[in-house]
Amino acid sequence: MVGLLCLPAHAESRDISRDTLPANDGWASAGEGTTGGSAADAAHVYTVTDRAGLVRALDGGSATPKIIRIAGTVDANTDDDGDHLDCADYATDGYGLKKYLAAYDPRTWGAAKPSGPQEEARQASAKKQAERVELLVGSNTTIVGLGDKAVLKGGSLQVRNAANVIIRNLDLRDAYDCFPVWQPNTGGLGDWKTAYDTIWLTGSTHVWVDHVTLSDKGHPDAAEPTYFARNYLRHDGLLDITNGSDLVTVSWSRFADHDKAMLIGNSDTATGDRGKLRVTLHHNQFESVVQRVPRVRFGQVHLYNNRYVVPGDDYRYSLGVSTESAIYAENNAFHTPGHIEAADLVKSWNGSALHQTGTLFNGYPVDLLAIHNAYNSGSERDLTADVGWTPTLHTKIDSAEAADRAVARGAGAGRIP
Ligand code: CA
Secondary structure (H helix, E strand, O other): HHHHHOOOOOOOOOOOOOOOOOOOOOHOOOOOOOOOOOOOHHHHHEOOOOOOHHHHHHHHHHOOEEEEEEEEEEEEEEEEOEEOOOOHHOOOOOHHHHHHHHHHHHHHHOOOOOOOHHHHHHHHHHHHHHHHEEEEOOOOOOEEEOOOOOOOOOOEEEEEEEEEEEEOOEEEEEOOOOOOEEEEEOOOOOEEOOOOOEEEOOEEEEEEEEEEEEEOOOHHHOOOEEEEEEEEOOOOOOOEEEOEOOOOOOEOOEEEEEEOOOEOOOOOEEEEEEOOOOOEEEEEEEEEEEEOEEEEOOOOEEOOEEEOOOOOHHHHHHEEEEEOEEEEEEOOEEEOOOOOOOOOOOOEOOOOOOOEEEEEOOOOEEEEHHHHHHHHOOOOOEEEEOOOOOOOOOOOOOOOHHHHHHHHHOOOOOOOO
């Protein structure tokens, strides 16, 4: 019978778990390159379907070569029996949002840092959530989604002081903080500070993030209430790279529906980051992201062939040029609603240079540098085009038009060709 000879309509997708970063594919290909857990022996290849399995496989961030394949949806906010935990389950020591708001209302509490029983209870509650959602990724590890529907929900993948890590083909969503802290002195008006980046690289080198989708899906911050006249934010970065991290490639990924997408370098005074924070970002889609796409301090960042779809509401900027940053931007395409202008795309704080060529703005070529210098606000100074380096580690650089189409089709989880 002919039917017996037919292949299934949807052939099994290729096994990507032992893939390594191709040669010359961005900063993570420098030196010995990035191989993740590709050398894992059979005993260290795991397929996990829940948080408990994921935690066992991660092994406390051990450096043993390992491959972790995520099947289906893993919810980080679960107990050891796999039962979902919501914010009320973590609340302890009498913490209550109403009580917290009453205790630290600036009209009565003033501008001092919150302290006392409610803040202590918040910290104790936050610690209980952190123990569930912070997932430490060690050296020589590959984490991949199986098939095209693998999801990690509510987790914060933290690569701390590790080397040689690959994260691919995974939909990471809603790293939701149940217990934001009020910081009265942030930004003049005070602000809510949240704890979890969806992926956080700190002190880590040789990391390849590819074909992931990062978003707040399920809990948009815009739908959160306003307390003390500030949005009660629940999410921190989607992918923050800090504390001397270096040699990172982020490719073919999708960043969506979020406020602060990507911080590369978290402090002007972190001078230990000088010469590090070298990151390549290519063929990524940044869609409905308010700011930090990325915001860079110190690092040499090669930003090419990315697609930006800028939101209409509450948009702040895309490229953040901060202290000693050296962004080399080539052939990126921006799409914006009518009231967002090319001058809005770049913002600088203490930055001095930005290289950009081949930028498309709503289909037309623009020079972001010239526009920035012509229209920058009083607090910003002119930027020069000399960032002091020229990228050499990269694969083919497409025209912005070609990349725009390819990224719209191919970026994100479930789309590895
Ligand atoms: Ca962060």
